[in-house]
Amino acid sequence: MSRLMPRRGALWQGLRPRGQVISRRYDQTQRRLVTTEIGDGDSGHIEAKSNESILLFNNVLPLRLQWLLWLPLQSDRYLEKMSSPKMSGLDPADILSKALPGDSSIKVTGLTPRWREGSAFVRFLHGDSLSRKDIEKAVKTYLEQYPHRPWWQPFAQIQTRLVLGRPFVEDLLRRPPSLRLKVEFVPATAGESVDLSQEGRSVPRFAH
Amino acid sequence: MSYQVHSPSILPHLANVICLAELYELFRPYGKLQDIESQPSDSKILPRYAYLDFAQVKLAIMAKNCLHGLEVPGEAAGAPLARLKISYEERKRTNRVADWITNHPRIALPILFALAAGFSIVVFDPIRTFFIKTHITRAFHFSDNKVYQWFVTRANALIATRGKKREDVSLSTIWASRKDNIDQVQKWLMETSDTFIVIQGPRGSGKRELVIDQALKDAPNKLIVDCRPIIDARGDSATISAAADQVGYRPVFSWMNNISGLIDLAAQGATGMKTGFSETLDAQLAKILANTTSALKEVALSNRSKEEKELNDDTFLEAHPERLPVVVVDNFLHKGLDQGSVMIYDKISEW
Secondary structure, three states: OOOOOOOHHOOOOOOHHHHHHEEEEEEEOOOOOEOOOHHHHHEEOOOOOEEEEEEEEEEEOOOOOHHOOOOOOOOHHHHHHHHEEEEEHEEEEEHHHHHHOOOOEEEEEEEEEEEEOOOOEEEEEEEOOOHHHHHHHHHHHHHHHOOOOHHHHHOOOOEEEOOOOOOOOOOOOOOOOOOOEEEEEOOOOOOOOOOOOOOEOOOEEHHH | OOOEEOOOOOOHHHHHHHHHHHHHHHHHHHEEEEEEEEEOOOOOOOEEEEEEEOOHHHHHHHHHHHHHHOOOOOOOOOOEEEEEEEEOOOOOOOOOOOOHHOOOOOHHHHHHHHHHHHHHHHHHHHHHHHHHHHHOOOOHHHOOHHHHHHHHHHHHHOOOOOOOHHHHHHHHHHHOOHHHHHHHHHHHHHHOOOOOOOOOOOOOOHHHHHHHHHHHHOOOEEEEEEHHHHHHHOOOHHHHHHHHHHHOOOOOOHHHHHHHHHHHHHHHHHOOOOOOOOOOOHHHHHHHHHHHHHHHHHHHOOOOOOOHOOOOHHHHHHOOOHHHHEEEEOOOOOOOOOOOHHHHHHHHHHH
């Protein structure tokens, strides 16, 4: 079973002993907190505080090569090393700071690698001068100007989107990423069920 | 922002359309969508749901991660908020080829059987012919090995064999007296390729020894078919495997004889017509004999020099009757002509 659960969270943390530390300082100077793949305290969620926002960067980890992690070899270590920011030159937190060089209020507070989805969440503090939409826009334009391409997929490039909800970061084996998404409308307050389409009203324009 | 509220009684179809458009507006920024499939309007399943098909997995990943848990406002002030709960859903794979095959058994099953038969001919028949050839030429017979035989002679010298020599002497005198017969048989064998020789005699008169041990002592390629186990075998599959054993036909699937009958029955039920797939004893024996024929021919025509290869096969064999492999059918008609054995005798004699 231990082979079935590769140390995916060990990415970007060096080679930490399995299952010992759930989060640890990855870069002492910048004080970025790297969580495991399954979020804060292995809870399966990433929480953003009131003045925090989360950006999702895709293509920062090899999505297509993740079967290597399941091989009964030490390949996961090599893959982790090879795709670490040092080797790939793709550090999403770094991209964020480079996209907004003048803004000193932005401070990366969390990094959640997502091996399953080939992406990473970057949680950051920001001041009131820029809205989170503006930050997303700035990072997007930066990535358009300077395309970042991973070595394992030379035609793909990193894209970013602002996280609007509360992401559920699972690593369920039987639910691999797929083309099809099921969107359920559950009541925000428990008890009532939301009947969006049956009430014959227009579904509200979702305010971002 | 204000929203126009439509009554379902007035515009019953509008609800889904709007839902679709709103979902599109929400999810399209993450990439191209193949389709949005909303819940059927008469479905009672709660919570309400919709399926979204993205063009690429990475787009679906982004959309899922960014929008999961997003609270969307209700219809009017005071209406409950709805939270989006997004999960990956495996798409049902529809394989058109598989669909077509399962929907058209009348066409697909015969084709399938034809392919299976073709496969067996392409793959198994050369293997079987090869095994028959090695059976005839005794290529894999360990006891024929010179090194092995050397060891055997050494071992025999060590172990005392009393009385064996005397027996040998007495036997050799008997064979010396029948030298004429042996020569006669050998001469006949040299004559032409299309003949057969019948050797008759009462039981225990030494027909087998005369032919195999004496007349064909030096014949390099001989195939001895003993009819006794074939006739004595009980049941079709046992008969087939006995016959296959005699000529060295391998691999033999004698159980196929039983199974194919069942398969044929099933296919007949599925398609409503006969497939002709079943392999009878008759057909199997014919196949074994046909394979043996081709193996015999290959054996006879092997080891030709370059000049000899330019000759016609028949001309070559007429010029070199000593190259022809000899087939000895032993115990022919040993059990009389009863119902079951007639067919087998017929087959062998036809051959």
